[in-house]
Amino acid sequence: MEVKERIVQEACRFFLNEGVRRITMDEVARRLGMSKRTIYEHFRDKTELLHCCMLASFAQNDEEIAHLEGNCEHLLEFVLRVLDYGSHSVKIINPAFFEDLRLYYPKLYNEMVAYRRDAMVDQLRKLIEQGMKGGYFRSGTNAALVAKIFMEQMLAMNRRDVFPPELYSQSELFETLFLTTIRGISTKNGLQELDQLLSDYQKKQL
Known part of the structure; x- marks a missing residue:
């Protein structure tokens, strides 16, 4: 190295x-x-x-996501594995990291947020569109809008004045946001499959 x-x-x-x-x-x-x-x-x-x-x-995160996608049999399995990966990833990040960046390096923070926001919104939009084609997510869903809302909520996760870390863990915030978004756009069949996958996953964690 x-x-x-x-x-x-x-x-x-x-x-x-x-x-x-x-x-x-x-x-x-x-x-x-x-x-x-x-x-x-x-x-x-x-x-x-x-x-x-x-x-x-960012590059490492993209590499991990690409690896997960290439090793999943269908879309909802990938969705669940992204949830698991994201939940574990945020656990190692001290909430002070983003707060310090925002307060003491505002120019860098804004540049990095802008750089990452567009890429993540586009990735999520494509995922939602795939889910709509597969019948997992409701047809007619505005994929770009849902992706943008999700991203803005992700940014709010790092605001101590909005979500004090002594009250909400980053892992709980991410899981709640992620599942609320996915479940909100799922079809009846999509929800059934997602719930089954979640049940199987939770049993493996016991």
């Missing part, structure tokens, strides 16, 4: 687990056993490091 790749991989973990504000460039260097000079040879400043970390995180 190249030095720059290692820095991004480890720094991303530090930021996601502990928030952005408390992890300084000095702290990144100390934890990696590197000189601060080595860090600055690859990154102009903390903002650039954060930018690279977020892009790497």
